[in-house]
Amino acid sequence: MKVLKAAEMSSADRRAIEYYGIPSVVLMERASLGLFRAIRDEFPYAKRVLVVAGKGNNGGDALALVRHMHLHGYKVDYLLPLGEDLKGDAKLQFDILLKLGKEPLKEFPSGGYDLIVDGLFGTGFRPPVDEKASRVIVWINSLGVPVVSVDIPSGLSADKHTIYEPSVRADLTVTFAFPKVCHVLHPAAKRCGKVVVVDIGIPEQAAEGVKRWIIGDVEVPKREVDVHKGIMGHVLLVGGSLGKTGALMISARACTRTGSGLVSVGVPKGLSHIFESSLVEEMSIPLPGDERLDEKALNLILSMKDRFSALAVGMGMDRYKEGQRIVCGLLEGWEGPLLLDADGLNNLSDGKCLELLKRRKSPTVLTPHVGEFSRLTGYSKEYILENFIDLALEFSTNYSCYLVLKSSRTAVATPDGKVFISLRGTPAMAKGGVGDALAGVLTSLLGRGMHVEDALKLGVFLHGIAGEIAHEKLHRESIGAMDLVECIPEAYKRIENGTVTDSISLIV
């Protein structure tokens, strides 16, 4: 499913009307019927409904809903608190209601409704909200009754995941044709409640220029009957330092659970006994260094490059001068897929060798969380959170790399300008080690030779589902990264069986 911004939606809308010849009232009729069905399904008990309509087409959708409800025996009232001087399709809807004998309320009612429908503003809204509308939004939120927002909770901007105040706190948001940015990214998504997308007949091609998707249609690669471990990838994970050996072990276990043929960890010699005694299926390669890797490890790693199908660097590595030289040296000398995580990213920022990313011939994957991305780019965390996908894309296209930007949602941005957003996962995953597990999952999939984009989409999705399963089985407070790793098999099964429930449902 694609995710659109307001301007992209209105151009898709225009294309549907002007090029494909679908009359705008047909779109509005389908929008309002979908809205009606979604409300009936989600709030079957709600028979006394108050609809609050604005002066644009969002209000038009809401007025058409009033008609469906009125004709189907609901006790429905409506308000036009911003004025009755409507135009275009909204006026057409208003005129039909008047002919049906349905007049708007002249005053704000004091209560008596099971449900409020917010049709004040949709994609045509530009923040900030004016004073008159502001009072209406505050009033809607004060009623203590479930709220359904038409398209967008009024007061939010379709394009932003920032919460603007005041804005409607919806329990259900019914949007049309495609979800918008505010529906999928936090914190704005929290204001939307459950999100349902209604197909209103706008062909997918009308938005063909948009390259932003929700990750959903992933495929688990087949394992051929004549497979042997050599072709399932031999991955090398480099990192580990005194006090931070666990990170690399989590990544290594995640590689095994994800399906790698062989997994090796490259670790400081002084600590290799710890890895030897803790890892079973995975092998360890002692590299120069006592408590962390010496710079001399660089040439040794490079000399082994033909043995490995993918390399991941940084988990538990530590942040230090020699570490910077190792990371920069690997960017220069390693051929084949290379993933940088955690201190691999910090050493990259400190070592100021980002330009090397542009020169790599094989794919590079960076998996920062917001703090690491802030160090890489110099942008503040707040700025990153407000411009999450745009900045991920700016980075991946500028530096010709794949960027997996992690927060409550994860975005995968590609060097050729696509963004894939994962809505999977749970707040229970906000724990140390969960990122190391993701690094392992992704490295494993890269190592078995999957197309990079497919590997990253599947890996991020699989990791999110595994987190959800761990949450279900244990408790949101109690899960650790290894619990998630142990749920990777079940996550694979659910993806293969098609039993993963949609985060955003589409109704036709």
Ligand SMILES: NC(=O)C1=CN([C@@H]2O[C@H](COP(=O)(O)OP(=O)(O)OC[C@H]3O[C@@H](n4cnc5c(N)ncnc54)[C@H](O)[C@@H]3O)[C@@H](O)[C@H]2O)[C@H](O)CC1
């Ligand atoms: N293809 C579709 O998705 C379809 C969408 N429909 C619905 O149409 C709206 C968009 O309609 P539009 O008329 O362009 O804009 P709005 O109704 O969202 O708002 C315009 C209205 O709001 C006023 N306004 C804007 N900013 C502010 C502000 N800061 N303060 C106060 N007032 C503001 C502006 O002056 C206008 O009066 C979309 O969301 C869908 O719900 C179609 O019905 C079906 C096809």
Ligand SMILES: [K+]
């Ligand atoms: K709305």
